[in-house]
Amino acid sequence: MDAVVGLLVMLLGVSHGVETHCDGRQDGAQCFGALGGTVFLQLMNNVSEIHRYRLLKETTVILDGRKNTILNDLIADRYFFTPNNGIFRINQLSRFDDGEYRLETYNSRGRLSERSLQLTIQAPVSSVRLVPECLSQGEMKVSCSSEGADSPQYSWTLDGKALTDSELLSGNTETNNITLKQHVSGQLVCSVRNNISSDLEERNISTCGVETHCDGRQDGAQCFGALGGTVFLQLMNNVSEIHRYQLLKEKTIILDGRKNTILNDLIADRYFFTPNNGTFRINQLSRFDDGEYRLETYNSLGRPSVRILQLSIQAPVSSVRLVPECLSQGEMKVSCSSEGADSPQYSWTLDGKALTDSELLSGNTETNNITLKQHVSGQLVCSVRNNISSDLEERNISTCGVETHCDGRQDRAQCYGALGGTVFLQLMNNVSEIHRYRLLKEKTIILDGRKNTILNDLIADRYFFTPNNGIFRINQLSRFDDGEYRLETYNSRGRLSERILQLTIQAPVSSVRLVPECLSQGEMKVSCSSEGADSPQYSWTLDGKALTDSELLSGNTETNNITLRQHVSGQLVCSVRNNISSDLEERNISNCVGADFSVLICGVRAAVVILALIGITVFFAWK
Known part of the structure; x- marks a missing residue:
């Protein structure tokens, strides 16, 4: 035979991302899947009574079966079909999975029935970002975005209610950009969703129009105004006795008056003067309002007096972010x-x-x-x-280490703390009625108090006691903190009561690692570990259920090493926990053996591998 036979076996596939579910039992069903995620397509209720069935993606047969038997090779790390519930799963979804799928079913007489479904692949919603921006007239423009999401749909609420026309200057609650009217404030939420996922961002917004007040009755006054806001400048007490007055911004007269009469036109929506209290107001402040202002007043003899004030315009503080x-x-x-x-x-x-x-x-x-x-x-x-x-x-x-909490109000309480972390020990309800109390670690007094007063020095960065709730906190836990603690309390007559608690320090569970390995007969050995964890306990699930004897060749669901039988596949999860923390690792595993051939070696060197493929013997040699 002149043809060269090539063989690619993908042993393991990992699917991280959004899971979606779709009922495809109705003709013309519209289904959605998340890019990089997994979709579960309900094709039938049960295939045991169906003589023959095929699922085609356009013209390609991707599933071919008869009752409970799969006749074709499924792409091991991508496709998975469960005959007893009729669900077809596709992992690691890509844009190429988008399109029309056709299900053909045949009864025992060969009569064909067809159904189609449309699968649309979308990038999920993530990292919603809400950005407010004050405009020159005191309005607030707010934009909302989600990186890379396909077909995002937007909705907005303010203080838990949909925005109204009285709050919106432009845009609507279904756009990603809106402009709020002046003086709108509250808890603003932008929600973003598409057919496969949703997320939101919320922010407490204040009005752009900050008001400031300044006493400009002293020469050289320093005043401040908020960009987009309003400033009230107290120029005089009362103008009724002032023969003439002018306010100039640099060389421009912006206010000209005689007693209670304004002689010049004030910019109607920006300047406003109240003669009876001598206050000059400037609205919608901009950078151009920054600078020196000169007030000239004249008595009845025309004798002038001059005062200067400096107005500085600043963008206000908003949207403080702590990271x-x-x-x-x-x-x-x-x-x-x-x-x-x-x-x-x-x-x-x-x-x-x-x-x-x-x-x-x-x-x-x-x-x-x-x-x-x-x-x-x-x-x-x-x-x-x-x-x-x-x-x-x-x-x-919280500290960057693990936090644990323990009720030590019962004698012989067993408490646990995380190495490098923090433990909160509830020693008493309230100390205001306790005449005297002491906490000892072995023979060392680490807390000594009377009612709400601490009598000894606590190690500042390690120990902290809150009298009003009786909680003793220990930071930066080390192996030396492990041991027995004794709480002594004394009533007003000096009568002693004692309680003991045992504190055990454990290294927390972290960095769980799940490692699969194919064995020579197609079984899969899987090991699970967590770096440095003390007293780890293990549990395993497959597709959300505990492993059974029909799936396990050796080991059990409480050991860190198991061996799975041939043809076992699905979402495998190893959970590791101890008394202070837990973590898990999951992996979508495919079986080590293909449908029509056996792989006689997995990850090891060999001299010769012989594969039987469609009746042809092929020799591969490694040096």
Whole structure:
């Protein structure tokens, strides 16, 4: 035979992404799948009574079966058919899977019935981004986007209700760009969806028209106005006794009056003067309003007096964003920003107090980027302000290590903490009625208090006690924290009560790794591991169900190594847990053996492999 026979066997396929389900039992069904994901097509209820069936993608037969028997080779890591429920699964969806599918079924007399379904592949919605922008007249333009999503559909709400015409200047609740009228504020949500997924972004928006007030009755006054907002300049107490007055911006007269009478035309929608209180208002502030203003007043003899004020226009603080990031050694880098704000000034607090050197690794409380030491946790607030407005963002940060909680109010409580993490020990309900209390680690007193007063020095970056809830926190847990703790409480008569708790420190579960390996007879050995975890416990599922003896050749669902029988395939999950954390790894596995041939070697060197393919013997040799 002159032809060269080539053979490609893909042993394993991994499918990550969105799963979709579609009922294709009606003719003309419209189905959707996520690019890179998995679609489950319900083709029939059960095939046991169907004499013959075929599924074609355009003109290609991708499934051919008779009752419970599959007659053709399915692409092992992509197609999977379950005869007992009639579901056809396609993994790792690509644009090439988009199109029309035709199901042909034949009864025992060979009579054909046909149904078609249309499968449309879409990129899913992800990373929704909502960006507000103040316009010159105080309106707010807001755009909403989702990277790469196909056929996105948008909807907007404000404070949980659909936007109305009284709030919208342009756009509508089904577009991705809207413009809000002046002075609209609240919790704005943009929801994005397509046929396969959805996501949203929410932001608390304030009006663009910030109002500021300034006393310009002293010469050299420094005033500030918000870009797009309004400033009220107090120029005089009352003009009824002032013979003549003029306000000039550089050389332009913007206000000219005599007592209660305005002599010049004020720009109607921008300038407004109130004679009875001497206040000059400027609306819709722009950068052009920035500069020096001169007030000239004249008495009845024409004698002038001059005062100067400086008006600075600043973009207000808005949309403060606080972004934490865990670093390699367990420190936390936190950045704080406010879109477009002029001359922002920053300040930070943790649990209501200014950050200290014991908590800060780098940066200070006046910078927009700080790095917190390992195991610092609590309510972190970044406040941003300039001369015209302020805003803040707060976030409850946990240490970059694992947090655990334990109720130690019962004697002999068994508690667990994560190596490098934080443990919260509930020692008492409230200490206000407890005359005296002490917590000892072996023979060392680590907490000594009377009612709400702590009498001893706690290790600042490791121990923290909250009297009003009786919780004792230990940060940066190490193996030395493992052991027995004794709580001693004393009533007003000095009577002692004791409780013991045992704290066990474990390395958490992380980086679960699932490794499949094909064996010589087509079985699959699968190992599961988690780097460094203490006392790991394992469990396995296949397609959401516990593994059975019909699938397992050796091992069981509580060991970290199993061997699967030939022809077992599906979504395999190994879950690893211990007393402080858990994680899992999943992989879509295909069987190691093809439908019409056997692979006699998987991943090892061999001298000769002999494959029987359509009755022809082919020799492949490796050196």
